[in-house]
Each structure stands twice: as structure tokens, then as C-alpha cells.
Amino acid sequence: MDEERWSLLEKRIAALEAARADTAAVTDHEAFWALRGVKERSDGRSVLLWTGAVDLPGGERYEWQEAADAASVLDADPTVAVAALSALAHPVRLGLLLKVLQGRRTVTELGEGLGTSGQLYHHLRQLTEAGWLDAVGRGTYAVPGARVVPLLTLLATAGLR
Structure with a gap:
């Protein structure tokens, strides 16, 4: 393989590794606090969770949390x-x-x-x-x-x- 192709290949590998490192960092980041909570409470089961706190333009406020066992679904x-x-x-x-x-x-x-x-x-x-x-x-x-x-x-x- 010539020098230019090696260089290109090395750059692509470095980009893939950097992207993977970014993904790993995001997975550990605070952005997944709800997911961590579900995992901690799921006893190893596959669980779905949907939750929200919603203020509607009419002044109503709704807070909701619900979970379902993925196998049941x-x-x-x-x-x-x-x-x-x-x-x-x-x-x-x-x-x-x-x-x-x-x-x-x-x-x-x-x-x-x-x-x-x-x-x-x-x-x-x-x-x-x-x-x-x-x-x-x-x-x-x-x-x-x-x-x-x-x-x-x-x-x-x-x-x-």
C-alpha cells in the first residue's frame, strides 16, 4: 500500500476511534440520568420508561411517569x-x-x-x-x-x- 493510502487509512481509523470515545463519554454523561435510574431499578429486566413535566398554554401542568416491561410489550x-x-x-x-x-x-x-x-x-x-x-x-x-x-x-x- 502506498504512503498516501496508509495516511488516509490512519486518519479514518483515528476519526472512528474519536467518534467512539465521544459516544462513550456521552453514555457516561449526566444526560442519561433517567436511563441510569431505570437500570438501577429494573432488576436486570428490559424496561421502558416515559416521563415528563408539561406546562400547557392553557395553564395546566401535567407530571407523568410510567414504565413497562419490554417483554410484556x-x-x-x-x-x-x-x-x-x-x-x-x-x-x-x-x-x-x-x-x-x-x-x-x-x-x-x-x-x-x-x-x-x-x-x-x-x-x-x-x-x-x-x-x-x-x-x-x-x-x-x-x-x-x-x-x-x-x-x-x-x-x-x-x-x-
Whole structure:
């Protein structure tokens, strides 16, 4: 191998080693405090954790922490989650949920920029039946408190950031 190729190879190896060292440093860094806590409490099991402290524009504050055993999730009947996930699989319904979280909760506010009222009520019904929305008053909707952090976590992991 000629001198130039050796030099290039050495540089690539050095870059890979530096990248690996950076990753190791980040893994040990304070950024993974929640992960360390999960590992310390998991008794060697594979555990999933989602948590958050959320202040919404309407003044509500939600604090939530939930964990699940990964093996249970992998062994579960997938049809159980279909209704909840299907309700989220439409851009209008996701938009409605985000509007509600941002403080727009009445049918009038939610229907702005949407087609017919029939379409609006169809989407609201889908979200309510799947547990993502509650009718909290005449023509007023809210995301149930126990769903706020899990919903935002799901949206963030799906790339909505």
C-alpha cells in the first residue's frame, strides 16, 4: 500500500476511534440520568420508561411517569393498540389534538380551517372513542390528563419536534 493510502487509512481509523470515545463519554454523561435510574431499578429486566413535566398554554401542568416491561410489550396482542394508533393516523386528528393541547377546545375553535362540521365531529368521535379526547362540556374537549405526556412522547418519538 502506498504512503498516501496508509495516511488516509490512519486518519479514518483515528476519526472512528474519536467518534467512539465521544459516544462513550456521552453514555457516561449526566444526560442519561433517567436511563441510569431505570437500570438501577429494573432488576436486570428490559424496561421502558416515559416521563415528563408539561406546562400547557392553557395553564395546566401535567407530571407523568410510567414504565413497562419490554417483554410484556413484545408478547402483547398487537390488536389492543390498533384503535388508539389508528385514531392518531390521520393528519386532521393529530392537528385537532395539538389544537386542544394548545388551549383551543371548543368545537368552534377546533373547526376553524376544517371542512364541514360533519367531518369535524367524525374526527372528534374517533379521538374520543380511542381515549385521546374527553368531552368535558357542551362542545368542549380536553386531552385526558393521563394521556398528555404519553401522547407528546409518542409524537416526539415519531419525529414531531
